[in-house]
Amino acid sequence: xAPEAHTDKIFDVELTTLRDKLLEMGGKVEAAIAGSVRALxxxxxxxxxxxxxQDRDINRLEVEIDDMCRRLLALRQPAASDLRFITxxxxxxxxxxxxxxxxxxxxxxxxxxxxxxxxxxxxxxVTLADLSEAQLKKALDSFVEKDVEKAEExxxxxxxxxxxYQKLFNDLxxxxxxxxxxxxxxxxxxxxxxxxxxxxxxxxxLAEMVVYMxxxxxxxxxxxRDIPKP
Amino acid sequence: xTLAQDVATRVAPQHRDERPAPPKPTVAPPNPPSRSGAADExxxxxxxxxxxxxxxxxxxxxxxxxxxxxRSVMAAIGPSGCGKSTFLRCLNRMHELVPGAxxxxxxxxxxxxxxxxxxxxxxxxxxxxxxxxxxxxxxTMSVRENVAAGLRLNGLRGSHDEIVEHxxxxxxxxxxxxxxxxxxxxxxxGGQQQRLCIARALAVQPEVxxxxxxASALDPIATAKVEDLIHELKENYTIVIVxxxxxxxxxxxxQTAFFYMGELVEVGPTEKIFTNPDKAQTNDYVTxxxx
Amino acid sequence: MRSLxxxxxxxxxxxxxxxxxVVAALVPLASLLWLVVSHGAAGxxxxxxxxxxxxVGETGGGVGNGILGTLLLVALASVIALPVGIGAGVFLAxxxxxxxxxxxxxxxxxxxxxxxxxxxIVAYGLVVAPMKRFSxxxxxxxxxxxxxxxxxxxxxxxxxxxxxxxxxxSLALGVPKWKTxxxxxxRTAAGGIITAVLLAVARAAGETAPxxxxxxxxxxxxxxxxxxxASLTVQIFNYAISPYEDWHNKAWTAALVxxxxxxxxxxxxxxxxxxxxxxxx
Numbered sequence: 014x015a016p017e018a019h020t021d022k023i024f025d026v027e028l029t030t031l032r033d034k035l036l037e038m039g040g041k042v043e044a045a046i047a048g049s050v051r052a053l054x055x056x057x058x059x060x061x062x063x064x065x066x067q068d069r070d071i072n073r074l075e076v077e078i079d080d081m082c083r084r085l086l087a088l089r090q091p092a093a094s095d096l097r098f099i100t101x102x103x104x105x106x107x108x109x110x111x112x113x114x115x116x117x118x119x120x121x122x123x124x125x126x127x128x129x130x131x132x133x134x135x136x137x138x139v140t141l142a143d144l145s146e147a148q149l150k151k152a153l154d155s156f157v158e159k160d161v162e163k164a165e166e167x168x169x170x171x172x173x174x175x176x177x178y179q180k181l182f183n184d185l186x187x188x189x190x191x192x193x194x195x196x197x198x199x200x201x202x203x204x205x206x207x208x209x210x211x212x213x214x215x216x217x218x219l220a221e222m223v224v225y226m227x228x229x230x231x232x233x234x235x236x237x238r239d240i241p242k243p
Numbered sequence: 244x245t246l247a248q249d250v251a252t253r254v255a256p257q258h259r260d261e262r263p264a265p266p267k268p269t270v271a272p273p274n275p276p277s278r279s280g281a282a283d284e285x286x287x288x289x290x291x292x293x294x295x296x297x298x299x300x301x302x303x304x305x306x307x308x309x310x311x312x313x314r315s316v317m318a319a320i321g322p323s324g325c326g327k328s329t330f331l332r333c334l335n336r337m338h339e340l341v342p343g344a345x346x347x348x349x350x351x352x353x354x355x356x357x358x359x360x361x362x363x364x365x366x367x368x369x370x371x372x373x374x375x376x377x378x379x380x381x382x383t384m385s386v387r388e389n390v391a392a393g394l395r396l397n398g399l400r401g402s403h404d405e406i407v408e409h410x411x412x413x414x415x416x417x418x419x420x421x422x423x424x425x426x427x428x429x430x431x432x433g434g435q436q437q438r439l440c441i442a443r444a445l446a447v448q449p450e451v452x453x454x455x456x457x458a459s460a461l462d463p464i465a466t467a468k469v470e471d472l473i474h475e476l477k478e479n480y481t482i483v484i485v486x487x488x489x490x491x492x493x494x495x496x497x498q499t500a501f502f503y504m505g506e507l508v509e510v511g512p513t514e515k516i517f518t519n520p521d522k523a524q525t526n527d528y529v530t531x532x533x534x
Numbered sequence: 535m536r537s538l539x540x541x542x543x544x545x546x547x548x549x550x551x552x553x554x555x556v557v558a559a560l561v562p563l564a565s566l567l568w569l570v571v572s573h574g575a576a577g578x579x580x581x582x583x584x585x586x587x588x589x590v591g592e593t594g595g596g597v598g599n600g601i602l603g604t605l606l607l608v609a610l611a612s613v614i615a616l617p618v619g620i621g622a623g624v625f626l627a628x629x630x631x632x633x634x635x636x637x638x639x640x641x642x643x644x645x646x647x648x649x650x651x652x653x654x655i656v657a658y659g660l661v662v663a664p665m666k667r668f669s670x671x672x673x674x675x676x677x678x679x680x681x682x683x684x685x686x687x688x689x690x691x692x693x694x695x696x697x698x699x700x701x702x703x704s705l706a707l708g709v710p711k712w713k714t715x716x717x718x719x720x721r722t723a724a725g726g727i728i729t730a731v732l733l734a735v736a737r738a739a740g741e742t743a744p745x746x747x748x749x750x751x752x753x754x755x756x757x758x759x760x761x762x763x764a765s766l767t768v769q770i771f772n773y774a775i776s777p778y779e780d781w782h783n784k785a786w787t788a789a790l791v792x793x794x795x796x797x798x799x800x801x802x803x804x805x806x807x808x809x810x811x812x813x814x815x
Binding site: 335337340365366367368369372373375377379380381382383392393396397440443444447 | 697699700702703704705706707708709710713714717718721722724725
């Protein structure tokens, strides 16, 4: 019998709009990372340019969402679950915008690589990309569904991502040591891989904020502090 | 015991030595650890268990249990008719003034059961003072006489000038009225009248101060002054405040109790209630989904 | 829609009609004052206030004992009526919602409707007969019976007017209920109650019938409660029904004195209530 809607309907509308905008931004970031990786692997510079152009939308959304959050804080004095949602939005938006920038960086690497002859395919790169995209998707899903377990899976999944990145890094290093003519190109691939690893880190930030939003406990930086009991 | 003995046993020497009050810092205290009750180690000032209250057939309070630590502020929030005012009035047995009202349960003030027949409600009300929603100074008395009313009406003769000044200082009203102590109390503004009522309550040297929506009839500046006053009073008194205004409860209290339909739904540190309450119902009320 | 002209006319008509009503009401009052003043002023002198009545034909008599007697009677009446009337009023206001309250109110209503001559007879039967003498006490008793109903009703009204918040404030300070009623409620209602007292006293001072066979009359100064006493009203009565013109003149003058006395009391009541209003602002 718990009512879902606020007595003040406009507030409900505002919160829904905020959620929709966040999801729109999340969707654009997903598209950006997928596009930039495809541009890298399929050597499609046009697609890379398109991804870079679309980063403008992501940046615009960041500003809009920040504005909305500030407005809600000033005018609505939100409390409890509403407060957690809005402060989560403020933090998620930062991670999402950075993730957009990472996709742009990958696109830059793609454009660079396409000016040289192709380098040997690295399956691990594709796997790393797939994993990072999956982490983001799962984190966004956990946000929409308010699913703490899914968010925790994202947090746990970072180890695999790091391991994969390390392997790719070592492989690229070996590749460079074997043939010094590929160093420039291999370095670009390494940068791209690094962006993907950082992409995964941002997805974890997102998931940690989802845990806070739903449970009310802040689980960030477990090594630096005592995690409060949920 | 007579009022003289009663007051004499409770007038702590340090109250008198506080004059003149040092200038208060205008900034908020640097760290508010006391907000979560630094007094956890001490005995609770008020311990309520299984409190039930009826107005005739209407079961207004159902099985309420909570603990109020000393020198802290407990806010009671909830929608209209939830029983928070009834609860407040049980604490100084003012509910008995309504014909057909009765209360059962345990209500311990420093371990003494207030609801027992041995306790005289009149004596109790000198230990547990009350401030009401609308300022109600006695219209035929001056400012000075109003503040001293609690003492004079109980037969304590004498000028009480020291106590009057002390109470007015404690109520942050001294500077505004020190030149017009003998003027009629009705000539003060609404906010000043309310602080006068607070001074009047304080003059009897209570241990607990009950406030029933004390700022709801005041403008925002006067409200802010009263809230600031509550922060100061918290150092010496235990305060229970009923308020409709959730933001006020959030600003002013250390603990918050949420009442609904006569039941105590949840009680806890104010910060928790307003960021991450345990009960969904509390969350719904605090976010404005009902009430 | 009526025309503006018609409405103006109706407005003016009723304004004039109400003004005429006021004038009509004032005419008897004005004529009364005029008569009393014109007939009685001549006899006013210091001696009139201080001398005993003189036998017929002699000059220089006064109504000194009458004035004193009225004051004495009113004082006695007040001593009886004030505690009873105010006490009943406070009771009715505080606890008067049950059977007891209904009964008291009913008795008060009945008493206020009893003709004053009947009150006099009652006082005769209750006080004069057992004491076997006419006395100021009996007269005071009769006047008290007249004062109690209005006092009780007015006190009840004024006490009810005191806001409940004041009672709550007092009780919350740990003041016992009875002290709250007495020292806070009553004190707040005091202004109104004093006004009511003055009006009741003014009325009692002007009564004649109840005094006729209770206090009777007295040619001399009297300071004792157990003796018959002169009073302004009875004195006027006696002078007026006498066949002597000289006494008729004295009656007019005494009437003027009585009017002055009553008027003074009313004025005092009016001033007090205005002060109270202004003090409250």
